[in-house]
Amino acid sequence: MANLNVNINGLLMNNPVMTASGTFGYGKEYEDFVDLEKIGGIIVKGTTLHKREGNPYPRMAETPSGMLNAVGLQNKGVNYFINHIYPQIKDIPTNMIVNVSGSSIESYVKTAEAINELEKIPAIELNISCPNVKKGGMAFGVSIQGASEVVSAVRKVYKKCLIVKLSPNVTDITEIARAAEASGADSVSLINTILGMAIDAEHRRPLLSTVTGGMSGAAVKPIALRMVWQVAKAVKIPVIGLGGIMNARDAIEFILAGASAIQIGTANFIDPTITVKVVEGINDYLERHHYKSINDIIGALEI
């Protein structure tokens, strides 16, 4: 067995495989299928200061090798999370990480402050990249100034590992990554979904209630991989790669491109056991190539 331990600026994980926010519920949903302990970290559903109903149905459209979603951060708010969900998930023996979103700097700060008090939550992932909400979300993630302001403000109140999730819907993702790093982020995760659209030609209507939505799945992998490679060269903090990872080989590509850890999202819908298969697959790869540790291949791409 190779050493799969990774260190994301103080966040210690048994392996580099995490689940992407919004695709794994609160972890409990997958208990019948996988031993959650075997996953490096679970990033739970996006949480906001106040309850959000999310967008109207329909919220999902299948696309070739992918899907669009427009869920719109449906969640019951941070107080409900603390009082009702946290007690149920705090003893899951892996890193339980909360994805934090907001509509204003103040709401991001208040939510992060509240989560900071939770002993068993070692990190947050600051979502400045959700394409499916009208206010906030991606608005902060598409400008250097917006990203700097929200990350700096949250950094002041959040004392543990601060991961910032980046949007691919920008001209140059490395600028935003650098801004997050300069504002105190411990790590960046990328990519969130790519803004897309689907049309029902027969009825001349959009397939999503919001017309546009976030694209994920195998089809986005080459774009995600390119962005992870660019960002890993641009920042010194650890990079967490995600976007269309369907198997261990995909995960290794991201790690070779410079990701210290990876997240699996949409693939969970097709194979709810994929996370543990990817952990095993990464180990097999390391053994086959005679590497002792996962750290030996992070950014090991030869050009």
Next chain:
Amino acid sequence: MNKHILDLTVVENIKLHTNYVLLKMTHELTLPPMMPGQFAEIKIDGSSTTFLRRPISINYVDKEKNEVWFLIQLVGDGTHQLSKVNKGDKVNIILPLGKGFTLPQSNIHKKCLIIGGGVGIAPLLYLGEQLLVNGNQPVFLLGARSKQDLLQLDNFQQLGLVYTTTEDGSCGEKGYVTQHSILSHERFDIIYSCGPKPMMVSVAKFAKANHIECEVSLENKMACGIGACLCCVENTNEGHLCVCKEGPVFNIKQLLWQI
């Protein structure tokens, strides 16, 4: 009820007519308990345009033969590929999923009307059988476009009285299920329904106006099938609920339909 990922083996693939197949599947171990109205997420191989699993109702469970049946309407490339499986093929399936129909307590004998339309009859066969096993009297009212679209009539007739409507009048009364004369002649305690949404809305209106308990099964587009992605929500009096987890069966009192 625990959810399982199983490689089921195809026992039989029966072409019902051009647009429908009935797949009977088994497993080397005893199949897990399943409730009528629950569904499965079926992985489709060999279709380049099919990325997600397909949610398919549990049509029937034959406990003696350790079989689960799926009635499949051929809609797109995914269901077309699925319809090509042969005896002995393995199909990867997650089941059972969702919350099924509420069966009356076994000591209370209820007169149940089961209304199905088109391929919406799929979950109703197992429902009818379970109602009968529990001492209730299921009566079926099944509607379709024409005679050839009325599926599994023989199976339904073994469980109770079957009334039919067809839009072209080729079988039973001409028209829609909600226009059938049985509804004005007989009184029922509970109505269960599955079919196209306009049909279920009409059924819900009838049930509400006549103060009859009514449950309907929805088929919102879904991705994960287990309540993780929140894509398939229905707006209810408790807010957005996942059809895959809190449904697919809902009491009409929960829904915000204009009825």
